[in-house]
Amino acid sequence: MATPELGPGEAIVAVMASSVNYNTVWTSIFEPVSTFGFLERYGRVSELTRKHDLPYHVVGSDLAGVVLEVGPGVNKWKAGDEVVAHCLSVELEDPAGHDDTMMDPQQRIWGFETNFGGLAELALVKSNQLMPKPGHLSWEEAAAPGLVNSTAYRQLVSRNGANMKQGDTVLIWGASGGLGSYATQMALNGGAIPVCVVSSPEKAEIVRRMGAELVIDRSAEQYAFWKDENTQDPKEWQRLGKKIRELTGGEDVDIVFEHPGRETFGASVYVAKKGGTIVTCASTTGYMHSYDNRYLWMNLKKILSSHFANYKEAWEANRLIDKGLIHPTLSKVYPMAEVGQAALDVHRNAHQGKVGVLTLAPEEGLGVRNAEKREQHLEAINRFRGI
Numbered sequence: 001m002a003t004p005e006l007g008p009g010e011a012i013v014a015v016m017a018s019s020v021n022y023n024t025v026w027t028s029i030f031e032p033v034s035t036f037g038f039l040e041r042y043g044r045v046s047e048l049t050r051k052h053d054l055p056y057h058v059v060g061s062d063l064a065g066v067v068l069e070v071g072p073g074v075n076k077w078k079a080g081d082e083v084v085a086h087c088l089s090v091e092l093e094d095p096a097g098h099d100d101t102m103m104d105p106q107q108r109i110w111g112f113e114t115n116f117g118g119l120a121e122l123a124l125v126k127s128n129q130l131m132p133k134p135g136h137l138s139w140e141e142a143a144a145p146g147l148v149n150s151t152a153y154r155q156l157v158s159r160n161g162a163n164m165k166q167g168d169t170v171l172i173w174g175a176s177g178g179l180g181s182y183a184t185q186m187a188l189n190g191g192a193i194p195v196c197v198v199s200s201p202e203k204a205e206i207v208r209r210m211g212a213e214l215v216i217d218r219s220a221e222q223y224a225f226w227k228d229e230n231t232q233d234p235k236e237w238q239r240l241g242k243k244i245r246e247l248t249g250g251e252d253v254d255i256v257f258e259h260p261g262r263e264t265f266g267a268s269v270y271v272a273k274k275g276g277t278i279v280t281c282a283s284t285t286g287y288m289h290s291y292d293n294r295y296l297w298m299n300l301k302k303i304l305s306s307h308f309a310n311y312k313e314a315w316e317a318n319r320l321i322d323k324g325l326i327h328p329t330l331s332k333v334y335p336m337a338e339v340g341q342a343a344l345d346v347h348r349n350a351h352q353g354k355v356g357v358l359t360l361a362p363e364e365g366l367g368v369r370n371a372e373k374r375e376q377h378l379e380a381i382n383r384f385r386g387i
Helices: 022-029 036-043 139-143 146-157 180-189 201-210 234-248 265-271 293-297 311-322 336-347 371-381
Strands: 010-020 063-070 082-085 122-126 130-132 169-172 193-198 214-217 226-228 253-258 272-280 302-305 330-335 354-358
Touching: 010 139, 010 336, 022 336, 063 122, 063 139, 130 311, 139 330, 139 354, 146 180, 146 253, 146 311, 169 180, 180 193, 180 201, 193 201, 193 234, 201 214, 214 234, 234 265, 253 265, 265 272, 265 293, 330 336, 336 354
Parallel strands: 169 193, 169 253, 193 214, 253 272, 272 302, 330 354
Antiparallel strands: 010 063, 010 122, 010 354, 063 082, 082 130
16 A cells, blocks of 8 residues: 655655454444445545545554654654654644543544554554553553553543542453453552452453452353343343452442443443442443443442543553553454454454554564563463453
């Protein structure tokens, strides 16, 4: 593909490594919509954005790499800087975006709703997507956290999300997965009490190795929240609530970290404590949620939406990685030639944590600049490897 034209406020990055998120799966299977529609609409915004409207879509919403060139007006970054990128693309020409950039009317997810994403040798980003690459991580490790780490931070920690505090009990669906594995770490790191829901004994062992003590194995409990395609089973919600109270010493959860969507949402609303919060993003099992409103309205619970993160939140989430307080959850790495298989793994949930992709990096393990710091955290960095 031709290298895109570099515009004001933009940068070209040589991508050393990237990773697969569920939005890459959605793009790949043309569900719920074809992302070429996003590119067409973005191309109509200005002369600068017209270059995104192409008959091909370079996808990918994570990267770690090296700045090659910056456009006019870029002062913070220069060629040679080692960086990671978050996936928020904003125009910031509307006042609505200046309190929280996620509220910008032209907010998009780079590599999903824009072109020239991270699953390529070269990527085009806005300069305000760039953040310093943590020096103790390899290229593929540094590329893995971006989207999911920032998403989990806003959803769980930020005042724009659940505003988690010390002592909060947090139910985390898919606690060993790409998003849940970061939510679990943030809960533990922030003094909260995670109740980790997983789907196998192997996944239960993973979250225990992260430090979680309260674990629910859905496969062992055999929860069936739906009787059929159209009917949920409240008795199963009640059974889940009882299991949670057994683990917590009689407490219901303050926060439910929701992302499966349709399959679990009714249960999530039910099990949250009176006055509790269900904070939701994505919906990997379906977008049409249904629940019994009596348990929401009469118990003063809140449903809160969350979507990716603003630059400040992404920067703070990346800082936690750099400080060694949160660690990558990279389990497997594919070469670029096998990126289709990487996406299929995520589609089928045949993975743990994050699946990485080497782009320009010829092999794993390159890019480490602080070996001493790495050695201090090596066990945690490798916790998901080979699982």
